[in-house]
Amino acid sequence: MPPTSSATKDSAAAHIWAKGVSVDFSHAGQTNRVLHNIDMSIPRGGFVSLIGPSGCGKSTLLKVLAGLLQPAEGEVRVAGVTPAEAARQRRIGLVFQEATLMPWKNALDNVKVLMEIAYKDRSKEDITQRATEMLRLVGLEKAALKRPSQLSGGMRQRVSIARALAMDPEVLMMDEPFGALDAITREEMSEFLLEIWQRTGKTIVFVTHSIDEAVFLSREVHVMGTGPARIVETMPITLPYPRVEESYSLPEFAVASGRLRRLLKDGHGSKATS
Numbered sequence: 001m002p003p004t005s006s007a008t009k010d011s012a013a014a015h016i017w018a019k020g021v022s023v024d025f026s027h028a029g030q031t032n033r034v035l036h037n038i039d040m041s042i043p044r045g046g047f048v049s050l051i052g053p054s055g056c057g058k059s060t061l062l063k064v065l066a067g068l069l070q071p072a073e074g075e076v077r078v079a080g081v082t083p084a085e086a087a088r089q090r091r092i093g094l095v096f097q098e099a100t101l102m103p104w105k106n107a108l109d110n111v112k113v114l115m116e117i118a119y120k121d122r123s124k125e126d127i128t129q130r131a132t133e134m135l136r137l138v139g140l141e142k143a144a145l146k147r148p149s150q151l152s153g154g155m156r157q158r159v160s161i162a163r164a165l166a167m168d169p170e171v172l173m174m175d176e177p178f179g180a181l182d183a184i185t186r187e188e189m190s191e192f193l194l195e196i197w198q199r200t201g202k203t204i205v206f207v208t209h210s211i212d213e214a215v216f217l218s219r220e221v222h223v224m225g226t227g228p229a230r231i232v233e234t235m236p237i238t239l240p241y242p243r244v245e246e247s248y249s250l251p252e253f254a255v256a257s258g259r260l261r262r263l264l265k266d267g268h269g270s271k272a273t274s
Contacts, residue, residue: 015078016042020075022071023060035061045202053225095157115130138161139158143155154181175207206218212257218237225264
């Protein structure tokens with residue numbers, strides 16, 4: 001169903017737009033609402049994080065925005081079209097917590113794999129050149145011939161990000177991509193991701209359990225709560241860019257992280273980490 005005239009105007013002004021989105025799951029003859037009445041507007045080139053307690057629907061919302069799940073109610077637009085159409089047009093790139101690389105392929109071939117499936121009209125040389133450029137972008141050009149078992153966890157995630165960027169999506173949707181990494185590597189990957197975002201101008205939607213990660217990365221944080229699952233508040237982050245290691249000690253950082261903690265508690269509790 002196409003948007004109404006007012007919805008058309010609103011969705012056209014945003015790169016990602018959602019209105020009244022609800023999701024129901026059925027089990028054993030009962031229907032449970034896992035997302036309720038979600039409204040969202042993300043500008044082109046924005047960096048938005050979704051944060052909230054476990055089970056509040058962060059990953060479910062990301063799947064709706066990515067076109068992997070159809071909402072029971074409401075409308076969603078990505079770059080002016082439905083998420084499913086945006087995905088078909090390769091406007092959306094996905095990065096998950098696990099890098100999901102093919103263990104028998106080296107880093108370069110893992111970056112190439114989606115392009116080889118999608119771009120039947122491109123030569124092998126063009127695909128290899130594009131993949132090499134993406135590995136260079138994520139700082140792994142010298143590791144091109146290494147297999148995943150020869151790479152650290154952070155390096156494997158860089159390959160995963162390079163694979164998504166190789167398709168040149170407008171939007172990058174990331175579901176806790178650094179959640180399995182140690183604290184130091186996680187901070188390094190956060191700085192790396194901001195560099196990539198600023199160089200490419202992609203719109204990024206980022207799911208995390210970490211308060212500090214959300215503050216460090218985002219221009220805006222959508223705080224989710226339960227009972228029912230919903231967005232409690234949309235909070236702008238005024239911490240100046242570029243953000244570096246010293247940003248964690250700024251007064252603005254402490255204020256933002258403190259407010260996020262209070263919002264998460266008000267949203268029916270959280271185990272978000274710092």
